[in-house]
Amino acid sequence: MSPSASPLPEFSRLLRVARRNRNAPLTFEEEATPEEMEKLVTLMDLLSLRKLRFSGSLTPVDGGGWHLKGDLGATVSQPCVVTLAPVQSRIDRRVTRLYLPGGEIAATATELEIDPDEDDTIEPLTDSINLGLLAMEELALALPLYPRAKGVPDPEATRTETADSRENPFAALAGLKKKMEEDGD
Numbered sequence: 001m002s003p004s005a006s007p008l009p010e011f012s013r014l015l016r017v018a019r020r021n022r023n024a025p026l027t028f029e030e031e032a033t034p035e036e037m038e039k040l041v042t043l044m045d046l047l048s049l050r051k052l053r054f055s056g057s058l059t060p061v062d063g064g065g066w067h068l069k070g071d072l073g074a075t076v077s078q079p080c081v082v083t084l085a086p087v088q089s090r091i092d093r094r095v096t097r098l099y100l101p102g103g104e105i106a107a108t109a110t111e112l113e114i115d116p117d118e119d120d121t122i123e124p125l126t127d128s129i130n131l132g133l134l135a136m137e138e139l140a141l142a143l144p145l146y147p148r149a150k151g152v153p154d155p156e157a158t159r160t161e162t163a164d165s166r167e168n169p170f171a172a173l174a175g176l177k178k179k180m181e182e183d184g185d
Helices: 034-043 102-112 131-142 155-165 169-184
Strands: 014-016 026-031 048-061 065-079 086-100 122-124 128-130
Touching: 014 131, 026 131, 034 048, 034 131, 048 086, 048 131, 065 131, 086 131, 128 131
Parallel strands: 086 122
Antiparallel strands: 014 128, 026 048, 048 065, 065 086
16 A cells, blocks of 8 residues: 555445446445454444445446446444433434535536535545445444433433423413512502
């Protein structure tokens, strides 16, 4: 590896799209090995990761690009943010990306009136698409931010219930004022 080359991610599946037959969709089905899942557990601070699978297809689009539609599935275990008990979650996520040559991104963005810097479904097209890296990104985005074990109350729900159950302080003052006026008569 050259000094300027970056190391491959923990889960890497390069699909070479340059010079591919553009008359039919390309299908893919990738599954992480146990070793790759262990690396992802460490990277994403998980307790465990099972059955990381990413499958779908790439369809050719005008201008030399590819439209990716895929499904990501995984079972993860994270520590509860309150008790640290394991919390298991099933991740099922639909993934779409539009890979376009550099000049086509600007043209397509103008036609569709979108900002390519803010639309994260448009990607620059290179010779290869790293399906593993895309799966890692989508898994990281799909993970629950604050996993909670069963029976652990959500502070937002508790706060809302408390706020709703309290009497309006102005209503209490109005009641007190009315009582003082009645006593004064």
